[in-house]
Ligand code: SF4
C-alpha cells in the first residue's frame with residue numbers, strides 16, 4: 001500500500017505575524033483561505049488512490065485566521081479518521097478561539113503545535129498553557145528565536161550537498177490539487193513575480209493525473225526545485241518583515 005508519513009497543507013497563506021524568512025512566504029502572500037470543498041476533493045482523491053497518510057499537519061500562514069478552522073479539522077478527520085492531526089500556529093489568536101474550535105480539537109484528537117516567537121512573554125505562554133489544559137487540548141510548545149534562510153539563486157552547490165542540508169523531513173505539501181516535496185515549489189512563482197528573481201518553479205505534481213505509485217515516487221525523488229535551496233542555510237535572528245518585505249529576507253546573498 002502507498003503510504004505518506006507527513007502531509008501538510010495551508011489553511012491560510014496570510015499571517016498575523018509576518019516573519020522574515022517564513023517558509024510559506026506569508027509576508028508577500030495575499031489574504032487567502034482554503035476552500036474546504038477543494039480540500040475535501042483533494043484529500044478524497046488521495047484516499048481513492050488508497051494512499052495511507054499517517055500524519056496530517058495544518059499550516060499557514062496562520063491557520064487560526066481561517067473563519068471555519070473547526071470545519072477543516074472535522075473534514076480532515078472525516079476523510080482520514082486514523083491520521084494524527086496537528087495544527088501549527090503562532091498562538092497569537094488562541095485566547096480568542098470559541099467553543100466550536102475547542103470541541104473540534106478534542107473530538108478530533110488534534111495536537112496544537114505552537115511556535116512561541118519572541119513576541120510572547122513567559123506570562124503569555126503560561127496563560128496559553130493554562131487555557132489549553134483547561135480545555136483538555138493536546139499541545140506541543142516550541143520557542144523560536146532564529147530562522148534559517150535557505151533560498152538561493154544560481155546555486156553553486158551539488159545536489160547531494162543540498163539534500164544533506166535539507167531540513168524539510170519529508171513533510172510533503174498539498175495545495176490546489178498538486179503535491180510537492182515541501183513548501184518551496186509552492187512559493188517560487190509568487191516569489192519570482194514579487195521580486196523578479198529566477199527561482200526554479202518545477203517540483204509540483206498534479207494528483208489527478210498520477211497514480212499512487214507515481215505520486216509516492218515523485219515525492220521521494222529530489223527534483224530541480226531543490227536547486228533553490230542552499231547547502232549552507234544561514235541562521236538569522238527572528239524578526240518581522242515590516243511593511244516592505246525584501247527578497248533578502250529569504251535569499252542568501
Ligand atoms: S508565524 Fe509562521 S506562518 Fe506566520 S509568518 Fe511567522 S513563520 Fe510564517
Ligand code: SF4
Nearest residue numbers: 166182184225226229
Ligand atoms: S526544495 Fe528540496 S532541498 Fe529544498 S527544502 Fe524542499 S526538499 Fe529540501
